[in-house]
Amino acid sequence: MKKRSASAKNSIQTPSSQFAHSSRLKFQLKKSILLTSAFFSVAAGAAETNVAIGASINAATSDNDSGAAPIITVTATRRNASLQSVPIAVSVLDGDELEQSNRTSIDRIVAEIPSVNFRQQGGNKDSTIFVRGIGTISTSPGVEPTVSTVIDGVVYARPGQATVDLLDIDHIEILRGPQGTLFGKNASSGVLSVTSRQPTSQTSGYVDASYYQSNEQRVRAGISGTLVPEVVKASFTALYANYDGNVSNVASGEKVNGYDRQGARVKFLITPNKDTDITLIADYLRSTSSPSFTAYKSYSPAFTQAIFPATVALDSRQVNADIPSDIRDINKGVSAQVDWRNAGYTLTSITAIRRWDNTQYTTTSAIGNSDNVNRISANFPATRDIGTVAFDQISQELRIASPKEQFIDYVAGLYYLHGKDSETYRRIVSTSAVSATSPDQGYAVYGVGSDSYSAFGESTINFSSIWRGIAGLRWTHDELSYDHQRTSTKATAFAGVQPGAQNSGDTSENGVSGRVGIQTDLSPDVVAYATYSRGYKGPAYNVFFNMLSRDTLALKPETSNSFEVGLKSTAFDKRLTLNLAVFKTKYANYQANFYDTVAGAVVTRLINAGDVSTQGIEIDLTARPVARLTLSGSLAYTDATIDQFNCPPAAAASCNLNGKTLPFSPHVKTYTRASYAIPLQNGLNTDLSVDYAWQSKVQYDLFQSPDAIQGSFGILNGSIALSSLNNGWRLALVGKNLTNKSYATNLVANASYVTRAVPRDDERYLGLNLHKDF
Template identity: 25%
Template sequence: MRNRKIAVALSTSLMAAAISSATHAEDNTWAIEEIVVTAQKRAQSSQDVPIALSAFSNDMLKQVGATDFKGLTKMTPGFSVAGGSDAFPRSYIRGIGSNDTGVGVDPSVGVYIDGIYASRNGGALTDLMDVARVEILKGPQGTLFGRNSIGGAISIVTEKPSEELTGEVSVEVGSYNNRVAKGLINIPLIEDTLYMRASGNIQKRDGWQENLLGGADGYDRDRANGRLKFTWLPSDSVEVNFSNSWSRYDETSGYLDNLSFALPFPLNSKTSDINDKKVVSGGLNLFGNTALDVAPLEPRLERSLRDHSVTVDWDITDNLSLASLSSYRTYSTFSSTDYDGTEYYLLNNEGSTEFNETISQEFRLNGSSDNLDWFVGLSATHERNVLDFKLGFADFGPLSADVGNAPINGGLNFSEITHVDTSTDSYAIYGDATWHVTDRLNITFGARYSEDEKDIKWEAPTTQANGASGFSGAGFTLPSLFQFVDANGIPDPSQAQRSDKWSDFSPRIVVDYALAEDAMIYASISKGYKSGGFNSTPNPSLSNFLRVTPEATESVDPEEVINYEVGIKSTWLDSRLLVNASVFALNYDELQVRQINGAVVQLANAGEASNKGLELEVRYQLTQDLTVLANATWMDAEYDEYSVNGEDLSGTPLLFSPDFAGSIALDHSYHIDGYGELRSYISYAYKDDHLYQEGFEQESYGLVDARVSLLTEGEEWEIAVFANNLTDEAYINSYIGQVSSLGVVGVYRNTPKTIGASVSYKF
């Protein structure tokens, strides 16, 4: 369509109609909702896309209670997000993910906001504010989306400015003194030419986790987000969108509980009880020397994010268009945590500050004809990461040799620092073409060629101080510059700098066939790729005279996966019943895994892994007022070749990959004459036993969420009450293994039951 002004004027209303339509005008029956997605870089019904995906409209996000993409794991089996602190979330899809969040490596699940890659999950995990929809695509998505989406992609699409003067304000209160205020306004500044949309929210909440040794309560909230967007229509065929967003977090994150403690010292029983909301996290000296006690470390999360982008869409002809996506993104994060989760001072992240700057440019040419839809794209990305890290840990030798062991550092605690600087340049050319062979048969070919170059520099201090000076400034955990040695063991500061580059060609082929008007089967083979990386903080080897050998700083190989998939997408019973299913098998090579070998933390390629599974999605409009939604996945994900510390772990399940996970929800609406629509939504999500680290398993659990709302006749006012984790289920959602060589394992638990109420007004 050439007339861009008409397109913008109608886009909001057409999308709303596509998403919320529940009736057929022709026969006055009801049908399930349809969601329009852009997974293949063109607007399509999700039922016409031959990819396994879960799509959530803005309305569904509200019912589910998802404030960020972590909240969608309950309704997307096969998708998990680990991490007790939002500074370092780790996403897994179909067992593919990364347990290393350092600056030397990349995530395995890509996050895209309005089509632009958010390079690191710590900067991508923001509140879902004024969002049109979220698409979670499973399997490699490098051809359609971009770099480092080997496991899948999370596509967040925000609302665009439109020609209507509209707005919304809402307030929310809830458990632990939770207070949220949100607002948005859409203003047509110049008729048919310039529109503006502004949105923002503020949240404050008291912490729900008490540290019995004192300090701030864990998991409080202090967040603010804002976004300002402009749409400019300089001509009938050109649309320019400007977007500026910012986000600020300043809060206490979570304290750890302790799952395992093998040291011969007494331990408070509360440290291992994840069923309550209390912890015993402190800095007591192991040997009772009160002079070496330190105050409990307060876990912190402070983040400031800025995101600026310009997208230009030009309809060159009726069948040819050009898009340009330009972005500049920065964020800075500070975090701290006590790694062991006990009352003792063992190992602390005293402060980790990460700065990220990303500049990206993409050009995409789309075309269509009677029997071909295609696009070809070029992209370039420059990313810089800077990490300052301070680690504190105890001297495990007592003050007096009479106690049994001589002190290592005179009984004094250690304090070590490092500075890491990385730079990544990535270039790619990619394309995708769908050939409509017949009215029913389509064949899609896609491919991506990528080049990645990564530099890393460990700017270690000349000598470590504050406790390590007794060892001539050598670091036990974070090295000094003179500890880097060459292949002959001779100190060589130039070894503290590395560079490597990788290239890859990743194709995909998809065949889909329409069995009937509302039923399609498809089969696909796709390759995924994630660039190589470096260990962010190489450790000195205690068995090699505290040296950092060249092997410790070498790059790891890229990850590769081949994904085979057969699926069906179908609707039945006059579009009242939706049944989608997919069977997949993937072979995964060179997994980049963060390993703990004794006292050394390193990044390594794990070898080979595989996963075979079945995914099922069902939606049934049981009556005009009641919808049943169900999702399930069965997986058999394991390492085929993997060893750590000489132990063969072949056959061990992949992390965060339960054999079964599923959810079911009931969505009921009831019209009350003179008042409006009373809507009730209740869901149950179940996850089977799964590993969060080799040797440590989380037992199965189920979560119940519910929401009841009243929408007035004119749809201006909505009043809602809701509850998350209604049964107050307690489980572990992340594992910290930094002290596991001593038999000490810290874990984060989940958020307990919360309830709340909200009021919103639209105009």
């Protein structure tokens, strides 16, 4: 067996190792909190005394001679407003900084947002975002996400549509907590809102190229400018990205766990008159990938021998698969947004059509071997799954925003979303050398149709110059239907396949969500607020390959009640911003995946799991002690707990979960960043940057498997860049995971083994980024 690295020894905590390492973990937790607290204190002190302490901001953004932090504008209230003025906990990420630091997809950006986590699974279809410890884990097309993804005002109905790559991004806003009033029914835990760059008036362009170790390369190019003077501006951006992967397939000698992506986006901004803006967007992204889970731990010598010569180790980056996983994805769409202004009012219409095609070819646990037939057995069958998704959505939103600075400011609107999902799934199973030549198999065809109608409005009541009230309400009507048909080569269940069946059904529900609160200016630079929010997520069906009669009943809608108190402040001539949020949210009829055994295989059953809650505190700080120095830090303490678990009938697994922690929710997570720009001669600048992300241990299994615990860990990154403002170029050396820590973004425990998802930065790697404007 491969020798463990020192960094990997703490990657998992068994019951015995938990006790052995408890002192070390407590020390790490205290160290992280103390480091973060010290960072906050030093940053505040430096801002007060105007003393420079430390390392980088991009020279292009350090031209504010006053030293004040830049004003950040967000659209969290469906109209432009200062981040410091909105009564919502919001994190904002800059698109250029994300690209320069090789954080180009949602799974990579979560390191910068302590309240957010990401579940990496076999492919993007099965991946999920968690906010404040709450997220929906399901492969079923009959359930909507808990965290809504909105790109340029368009809601993406299924989370897999937006987890591949981010292209031409201006900034990302992460709204934490229920946002059902203005962003819809599938925002009961939060919203990830992405805004792309606007076309420029003057003709301009850029080329951005990166190369990283393990043969990862990215090339972006864009051009923008005016097509018709004062009437039409346009921009076009194209992307090519390729990565061999960081997992070795011993069967072929090639790398897996990589990707290949090509995409483009075109955007037109048409202003036929001074009161009308028309934005037209078309985008296309094609991706292929080979995600691979490695053998993390084995309880069975037979399993260890079955995958040999691939190793079983805490930091293993080897698989033995003659047919590796292959996922092909095409995501495309068009949208039209019209903004018409009259007498201070703004009427907005957003119309969008999107198509998502996804095909997955996967082997069992992505570590099986099907060519070496003498290793195939009933205990370790060779299984090949082929699944396809064809999903279409059409949406229409109409919105009106009242004039600002009135006694009552409001945003109101109507929304409609139609989704149509069609899927197929084939499972081919060989349990012996004989069956490998004539395998048994099951095949299912299923689909889901959904229609959602809603009316919403939220108002701000300006009682005085310092006191404001908040009141919002949304009514939603959901219609959901499904059909499912499965055939099988056997009349009885066999490894991972149920007998033939046919089912269909439909349901409809009405739901109400909303928000009320109070906001006050404690001073010109300090805003406090307190809100109550009601969240709603519509009914669901557990539609999947092995769907059984027990899955034909519709799940009840999931509802939440959330209380939040926040403080937003600036100080020292806007050199320091400090935002604080304290929250507590209770969820009823929580829709969760229950792991159970079907036909000898571990499967997930989507159920109304009962009542869960999440509570905690979030701190965000940004300081600019001097004009060229920026310090930022975030800390989240989250206690996400199962309050009352409803065990489904005839469950094979244990349901003694009351009081346990929800999966994918570390108690403490922090992120700190320091950046400093050094001006040189001849218009050159040197930019230094360092960031550190740390989190406490996290349980990846709802059923609290001791082998699905990722130990606490920290990741250190850094970069050194040389740039010229005069000539518009920038060259950066980027270092990821500089201390070479191995960790897992998911651990899946089975009866005989544990597998892990290997992240991109599972080991140290370096790269170069070159950007040229013209």
